[in-house]
Amino acid sequence: MRRSAAPSQLQGNPFKKPKFISPARSHPSPNEEVAKLNSDIKLFEVAANKNNFLQPQNDPRTCNFNLPTKECAKGINHGDNYREKYYLEASTKTTLDLHHTGTGYKLKELEKIEEGQTMMIGGKEIEVMGIISPDDFNSGRCFQFGGGCSAILSSSQAAKKCFSNPFKSVCKLSSKENKQNSFQSCKPRHDPYAPRIHLENESFFWLLRNLGRSTENLPPDSLVMLRPDKNHQWLFNKNCFPVVDVVIDPHLVYYLRPHQKEGITFLYECVMGMRVNGRCGAILADEMGLGKTLQCISLIWTLQCQGPYGGKPIVKKTLIVTPGSLVNNWKKEFQKWLGIERIKIFTVDQDHKVEEFTKSPFYSVLIISYEMLLRSLDQIKNVKFDLLICDEGHRLKNSTIKTTTALISLSCEKRIILTGTPVQNDLQEFFTLIDFVNPGILGSLSAYRKIYEEPIIISRQPSASEEERELGEQRAAELTCLTGLFILRRTQEVINQYLPPKIENVVFCRPGALQIALYRKLLNSQAVRFCLQGLLENTSHLICIGALKKLCNHPCLLFGSIKEKESNSTWDESEERNLYEGLMNVFPADYNPIMFTEEESGKLQVLSKLLAVIRELRPAEKVVLVSNYTRTLDILQEVCKRHGYAYTRLDGQTPISQRQQIVDGFNSKYSSDFIFLLSSKAGGVGLNLIGGSHLILYDIDWNPATDIQAMSRVWRDGQKHPVHIYRLLTTGTIEEKIYQRQISKQGLSGAVVDLSKTSDHIQFSVEELKNLFTLHESSHCVTHDLLDCECTGENHTGDSLEKLPVSRNCQLGPHQQKSDSLKPLSMSQLKQWRHFPGDHLNLTDPFLERIRENVSFFFQNITNQTTAI
Numbered sequence: 098m099r100r101s102a103a104p105s106q107l108q109g110n111p112f113k114k115p116k117f118i119s120p121a122r123s124h125p126s127p128n129e130e131v132a133k134l135n136s137d138i139k140l141f142e143v144a145a146n147k148n149n150f151l152q153p154q155n156d157p158r159t160c161n162f163n164l165p166t167k168e169c170a171k172g173i174n175h176g177d178n179y180r181e182k183y184y185l186e187a188s189t190k191t192t193l194d195l196h197h198t199g200t201g202y203k204l205k206e207l208e209k210i211e212e213g214q215t216m217m218i219g220g221k222e223i224e225v226m227g228i229i230s231p232d233d234f235n236s237g238r239c240f241q242f243g244g245g246c247s248a249i250l251s252s253s254q255a256a257k258k259c260f261s262n263p264f265k266s267v268c269k270l271s272s273k274e275n276k277q278n279s280f281q282s283c284k285p286r287h288d289p290y291a292p293r294i295h296l297e298n299e300s301f302f303w304l305l306r307n308l309g310r311s312t313e314n315l316p317p318d319s320l321v322m323l324r325p326d327k328n329h330q331w332l333f334n335k336n337c338f339p340v341v342d343v344v345i346d347p348h349l350v351y352y353l354r355p356h357q358k359e360g361i362t363f364l365y366e367c368v369m370g371m372r373v374n375g376r377c378g379a380i381l382a383d384e385m386g387l388g389k390t391l392q393c394i395s396l397i398w399t400l401q402c403q404g405p406y407g408g409k410p411i412v413k414k415t416l417i418v419t420p421g422s423l424v425n426n427w428k429k430e431f432q433k434w435l436g437i438e439r440i441k442i443f444t445v446d447q448d449h450k451v452e453e454f455t456k457s458p459f460y461s462v463l464i465i466s467y468e469m470l471l472r473s474l475d476q477i478k479n480v481k482f483d484l485l486i487c488d489e490g491h492r493l494k495n496s497t498i499k500t501t502t503a504l505i506s507l508s509c510e511k512r513i514i515l516t517g518t519p520v521q522n523d524l525q526e527f528f529t530l531i532d533f534v535n536p537g538i539l540g541s542l543s544a545y546r547k548i549y550e551e552p553i554i555i556s557r558q559p560s561a562s563e564e565e566r567e568l569g570e571q572r573a574a575e576l577t578c579l580t581g582l583f584i585l586r587r588t589q590e591v592i593n594q595y596l597p598p599k600i601e602n603v604v605f606c607r608p609g610a611l612q613i614a615l616y617r618k619l620l621n622s623q624a625v626r627f628c629l630q631g632l633l634e635n636t637s638h639l640i641c642i643g644a645l646k647k648l649c650n651h652p653c654l655l656f657g658s659i660k661e662k663e664s665n666s667t668w669d670e671s672e673e674r675n676l677y678e679g680l681m682n683v684f685p686a687d688y689n690p691i692m693f694t695e696e697e698s699g700k701l702q703v704l705s706k707l708l709a710v711i712r713e714l715r716p717a718e719k720v721v722l723v724s725n726y727t728r729t730l731d732i733l734q735e736v737c738k739r740h741g742y743a744y745t746r747l748d749g750q751t752p753i754s755q756r757q758q759i760v761d762g763f764n765s766k767y768s769s770d771f772i773f774l775l776s777s778k779a780g781g782v783g784l785n786l787i788g789g790s791h792l793i794l795y796d797i798d799w800n801p802a803t804d805i806q807a808m809s810r811v812w813r814d815g816q817k818h819p820v821h822i823y824r825l826l827t828t829g830t831i832e833e834k835i836y837q838r839q840i841s842k843q844g845l846s847g848a849v850v851d852l853s854k855t856s857d858h859i860q861f862s863v864e865e866l867k868n869l870f871t872l873h874e875s876s877h878c879v880t881h882d883l884l885d886c887e888c889t890g891e892n893h894t895g896d897s898l899e900k901l902p903v904s905r906n907c908q909l910g911p912h913q914q915k916s917d918s919l920k921p922l923s924m925s926q927l928k929q930w931r932h933f934p935g936d937h938l939n940l941t942d943p944f945l946e947r948i949r950e951n952v953s954f955f956f957q958n959i960t961n962q963t964t965a966i
């Protein structure tokens with residue numbers, strides 16, 4: 098922003114007073130009503146309130162009212178949204194409708210306007226402050242931070258580490274008064290030059306030994322935070338305390354992975370306002386399992402004990418808001434990394450209310466679920482929290498939901514969102530998350546829409562002109578650059594080296610005879626026929642799809658749901674009648690859903706055999722069995738009972754207070770549980786289920802993120818065994834179609850990589866519905882048929898397998914960009930997985946060998962393969 102010529106500044110300097118162009122001088126002609134300015138892009142400052150020019154550069158209000166030209170013109174005309182200061186730019190690209198502004202300046206007059214001149218538009222005095230370069234306009238940069246990026250440190254600058262001698266710096270920077278009385282506090286808490294970590298006398302020693310790590314030959318490893326620059330000191334060190342190095346506790350550093358050290362440095366710089374002047378928010382969007390919790394714990398522990406100014410701690414109280422099932426997980430992680438003495442943690446539940454935390458001087462960290470937060474908001478507002486962490490924070494992407502408004506209402510400035518599933522495609526939701534952590538950084542919502550959302554969306558439409566495409570791309574790049582200063586995302590690749598191999602399998606299970614008969618009947622129903630004729634609403638499609646999905650899981654689920662509907666008084670008028678008509682006749686007359694058999698469902702047969710072979714070949718290993726449906730979990734539970742498998746279960750009904758206990762029980766090596774029944778909706782996010790090394794996804798969700806989240810529960814830090822993942826799909830049915838949608842282009846661009854997106858959001862064309870409502874009875878694998886694969890499905894193991902490199906990167910092909918494992922697999926990636934029909938002769942995998950009888954096709958991919966699995 099150019100402030101040098103602001104009138105209020107110039108008032109004291111009469112010699113530089115700019116020329117005032119009187120609006121009275123202008124006589125508009127009809128031809129000049131819409132004036133296109135051919136000059137360079139001009140920047141105007143509009144002073145609605147004449148004494149308001151000298152806002153500080155980082156005043157959030159400055160940002161809030163930065164509007165592009167048309168918006169400004171409207172604002173001027175109608176006088177709405179118009180309080181303090183705007184930047185106007187006019188360019189060859191932009192039309193400033195002067196008639197509507199009520200000014201009536203002549204075009205020629207406007208062309209001659211120079212820097213420093215003032216004029217009247219719409220009763221407001223406007224001063225030309227400078228010329229915006231086309232680059233700044235195109236990128237949208239001129240609308241940020243009052244017209245320039247000076248308020249933002251470049252990331253490379255921000256990332257620079259300071260390893261200077263803390264004592265030297267202290268002496269140089271400290272004021273006379275402080276020099277004497279605070280030498281002690283001038284020392285960093287930990288030695289920034291520590292050559293190695295001395296664990297012998299420390300309580301962390303036990304942890305080290307527990308983890309089986311040697312204390313010998315520890316690397317020199319001090320992690321020192323960036324020192325604040327002059328500007329930061331000027332803003333935040335009003336008392337002129339000496340500057341002290343902030344050093345991460347070496348005991349934590351010992352355990353930190355390189356990406357975690359980088360993450361902590363990043364979080365520190367963000368919350369300290371070192372990356373974006375005056376903004377203290379961050380989004381840590383690392384993929385699942387990268388240890389976001391440990392990074393935050395390290396940050397809290399550091400800020401609670403240290404600070405760059407005289408060593409004074411930055412944070413007294415921290416609020417952590419997390420899904421209910423993770424409240425105790427957080428507590429456990431604190432204890433795991435810091436023991437129980439260093440930080441006093443308070444977790445809120447039915448028996449432990451916020452008041453207890455408020456009254457006690459001991460606790461410094463409050464951990465609460467999103468649900469509890471809403472109930473205790475008043476009490477929470479009474480506490481002064483210095484740091485707010487929102488775990489699985491993608492849920493805050495909707496600004497109108499109660500949780501978001503509640504959290505926004507908290508006055509805490511230092512805000513961190515943690516998410517493994519960031520909003521990727523919805524620009525509005527993206528705005529909400531950004532605006533939550535760094536309020537006002539993108540201006541008002543309407544300004545954001547004009548500056549970023551609209552040009553970006555327009556540029557992505559096929560009809561976009563070259564100019565629109567360019568503008569959209571530049572704005573998108575600028576948005577990424579700006580938000581990239583406080584968003585960090587690393588992919589799972591960074592921890593692959595610490596993890597055991599992962600063997601992923603997509604298993605296409607042949608449907609049972611009863612399933613096929615029922616499937617055919619459903620597809621012939623009046624309801625499905627109407628759907629295909631485009632006669633019914635989206636809800637009807639979803640009902641039909643729901644019925645087919647149930648059938649794929651097990652026919653008894655469909656039976657149960659029809660019986661339930663029939664007993665309902667509204668059955669006669671219900672839409673489902675058209676769908677279920679005559680279906681009961683397909684079931685055997687004496688069909689009893691409670692006595693269901695495994696043979697009735699292809700997937701259940703495979704599951705049953707899979708469990709048996711795991712039990713037999715890996716008696717010490719455990720299985721996580723995931724479904725999206727509670728009713729399906731009931732069936733799976735029944736299977737466990739029938740086979741005498743010890744199991745435990747976590748679904749939406751499980752009381753929050755018991756969830757961590759269940760997880761811990763399963764993860765314990767002393768537990769006798771063989772199976773963990775997990776509802777992906779209730780427990781998909783955040784849980785560590787490393788006690789299990791086999792994970793079976795019994796059904797598929799429209800949203801790949803739900804499945805990917807669930808699959809990430811076992812292949813995590815701490816996992817000792819090779820991990821086997823099995824995704825079961827019923828061959829030729831709707832499950833294959835959903836899978837194809839997940840991995841096809843449509844799935845990728847359809848913005849479904851977002852946990853909250855359910856099938857309700859999905860609209861289907863008649864063509865798509867036709868495809869969904871087709872049963873491919875003769876294909877081994879419709880998905881393979883679609884791959885354009887040269888193999889016949891008979892021989893894609895032997896030779897080609899030999900040639901396939903084993904690491905995931907290579908398997909994804911040489912041109913693969915840095916992969917984001919959150920993204921669902923693409924069709925072309927799948928093609929490079931090993932694949933073979935169920936009756937293939939040389940199945941080397943003993944688990945697949947045992948289930949092949951009911952399987953028509955397999956895909957398999959191995960990550961991190963070192964030895965034979």
Ligand SMILES: Nc1ncnc2c1ncn2[C@@H]1O[C@H](COP(=O)(O)OP(=O)(O)OP(=O)(O)O)[C@@H](O)[C@H]1O
Pocket residue numbers: 352353354357383384385386387388389390391430433516517782783784785809813814815
């Ligand atoms: N440096 C480390 N050394 C050993 N174990 C680690 C390390 N960092 C994290 N872990 C462990 O890895 C597991 C996963 O960490 P965490 O739950 O923090 O992942 P996350 O990034 O929050 O994933 P999600 O997005 O799924 O919640 C935890 O059990 C944690 O204790």
Ligand SMILES: [Mg+2]
Pocket residue numbers: 389390488783
């Ligand atoms: Mg987590």
